[in-house]
Amino acid sequence: MRSNRETPNIVIASAPWDRDEQINLYANPSTLRRLVDGNLNAKLGEYAGLVHGNCQEIASGSGELIDGGTEGLSSAIALFRGIKRPRLDIEKDEQIYVYVLNPARTYIYRREEDAPRRAEKPVKSVFVVYVELQETLKSAEKAPSDIEIKGVVHFWEWVMASGDDKSLPKDHATRYDERVW
Amino acid sequence: MTSLLKWLAESSGADVGEAQFEPIARYYGDMDFVLYLNSDVSYRAERVDVFLTVLWHPTEHKLVGIKLKGFKFIFERLKNILQMKDDEFIPLVKALEIALVGGLAENMMASIEDEKKAREFYKEAMDLAKDVSLPVQELAEAA
Numbered sequence: 245m246r247s248n249r250e251t252p253n254i255v256i257a258s259a260p261w262d263r264d265e266q267i268n269l270y271a272n273p274s275t276l277r278r279l280v281d282g283n284l285n286a287k288l289g290e291y292a293g294l295v296h297g298n299c300q301e302i303a304s305g306s307g308e309l310i311d312g313g314t315e316g317l318s319s320a321i322a323l324f325r326g327i328k329r330p331r332l333d334i335e336k337d338e339q340i341y342v343y344v345l346n347p348a349r350t351y352i353y354r355r356e357e358d359a360p361r362r363a364e365k366p367v368k369s370v371f372v373v374y375v376e377l378q379e380t381l382k383s384a385e386k387a388p389s390d391i392e393i394k395g396v397v398h399f400w401e402w403v404m405a406s407g408d409d410k411s412l413p414k415d416h417a418t419r420y421d422e423r424v425w
Numbered sequence: 426m427t428s429l430l431k432w433l434a435e436s437s438g439a440d441v442g443e444a445q446f447e448p449i450a451r452y453y454g455d456m457d458f459v460l461y462l463n464s465d466v467s468y469r470a471e472r473v474d475v476f477l478t479v480l481w482h483p484t485e486h487k488l489v490g491i492k493l494k495g496f497k498f499i500f501e502r503l504k505n506i507l508q509m510k511d512d513e514f515i516p517l518v519k520a521l522e523i524a525l526v527g528g529l530a531e532n533m534m535a536s537i538e539d540e541k542k543a544r545e546f547y548k549e550a551m552d553l554a555k556d557v558s559l560p561v562q563e564l565a566e567a568a
Contacts, residue, residue, distance in 0.1 A: 253436035272455055276437030280430070283446040286467045292429055299429070328475060340456075350467045350483070358428040366469040366483035374456060398455050402483070403470045419472060 246298045247316050255296050255397055257317040257375070260325065260341055263425050266318065267394040269375055271295070275399055285353045287400075289360035293351030295373055295400050300359040301351070309359055313351075317373055317397070320345050321411055326421025327374075336376075338421060340398070345371040346411050350402065369402040370413055450517055450559045457497055461517060461557055462490035473546045476524035491517075491550045499523045500564055511565060514558035518551050 245266050247256045253273070259265040271291065279287045292299040297316020300309050320343040327340045350371075351360040377395040404414040413419070433439065448463040462468065468480035468489050476499065480490035493499065499520050503509065507519065525547045529540065 252432045271436065273437040274455060275453060276433055277439040278451050278453060280434055280437065280439035282449065282451055284462065284465060285446070286465050288429070288433060290467060291433070352467065353429060355430060360429060363467070364484065366467055366481075369469045369483075376455075396455075399453065401470050402467055403472075404481075415472065 245318055246313075247296045247318070249298045251391070252292075252296060254391060254393075255317050257343060258320060258323070259394070260323060260377070260424050263323075268391055269317070269395045269397050270393050271397045272399075275397075283355075285355060289351035289353030289363075290371075290400055290402075292353065292360050293349075293362075294345065294347050294371055295397060302357055302359050302361045304362060312359075312362070314347055317343055317345070319347075320373075323424040324416065324420035324422065325424050328419055328421065339376055341375045341377070341395075341424070342413075342420060343373040343375060344412060345373070347371055366402045368405050368410070370405045370411060371400065372403050372413060373400040374398045448557075450554075450557050452496060452559060452563045454564075456494075458492050458494045459496050459517070459520070459559060460490065460492050461554055463553065464489045473543055474524075474528035476528045477521070477543075477547065477550060479546055479550060488549055488553055491521075491554060493517070493520055493524060496520070497564070499527070509561055511561050513561050515561060517554040517557045517559065520559075521547060521551050521554065 245256055247254060253271045255269045255271060256266050257269055259267045293313050295317055297314045299313040301312030303310045322344040324342040326338045347365065349362045350365045352363045353360040375395050375397055378393055406412045406414050406416055446465040450459050450461040452459050462480065466489055467483045469483060470478050470480055470492065472478050476494055478492040479488055480492060482489050502523050503515060503519055528543060
């Protein structure tokens with residue numbers, strides 16, 4: 245099930261506890277603000293085309309605006325829990341979930357255009373999305389009140405793929421606490 | 426304002442200006458990392474150690490940025506060493522020096538080859554970020 249185009253900050257994903265159950269997550273407004281303010285347009289294209297997924301896109305060739313995008317976060321092929329790094333708040337790192345996707349392309353965005361465009365995906369890479377569930381969130385900035393929200397999407401990026409399994413991140417066996425599914 | 430930008434700005438309350446991309450370091454408080462990019466591209470992230478991730482150009486073998494993770498941890502140590510005030514700037518090179526020591530300590534069982542590789546990555550990261558700094562105030566705002 246795709247995210248709803250009418251709610252650009254709500255992303256649909258498979259639940260950590262049940263892969264067949266779909267849950268609503270919302271995009272961290274602080275992250276989006278930093279990306280918009282900082283003109284990190286590649287990241288905005290990734291959000292629209294790969295994380296949310298249900299977006300229009302500029303067609304290659306004709307330059308027309310067409311329905312496009314991908315299945316977004318609901319197309320994740322694996323889920324890990326817990327990122328290993330030193331923090332003052334170790335409990336929080338344990339509650340970060342990492343969704344892994346293998347999209348066939350990425351999306352780029354130019355501010356003078358209405359929508360992102362497809363682009364060649366980065367070489368030898370997979371796409372990951374960092375999510376925290378609502379129950380461990382200390383704040384829920386601008387969380388919509390009329391939709392049941394289960395968590396927040398904090399960030400997303402392409403990461404180097406494993407040499408052993410090209411569908412998973414490099415060092416996936418050691419850099420995360422556990423594989424959920 | 427274009428449709429996508431309006432879409433994203435409305436949902437986040439971002440202030441959409443006309444400015445072009447500039448390579449600056451920004452702190453992302455909810456994930457506790459500093460991201461520095463010198464190009465607006467879909468980078469590939471490669472983890473060096475618990476503190477440092479280097480960011481590669483999507484198709485070329487070229488560093489385009491760094492991600493310094495666990496930045497509150499690094500900043501607390503920097504504050505003590507440099508006696509920083511709230512209106513000052515954190516040189517990323519200094520933060521990388523703290524991270525290098527911390528990263529090597531975390532990976533004491535790593536092979537000599539892995540340690541050498543990590544040091545090389547840190548050197549490249551320091552070269553990339555040699556003139557980059559982050560305002561202390563940005564961490565305070567994210568707290």
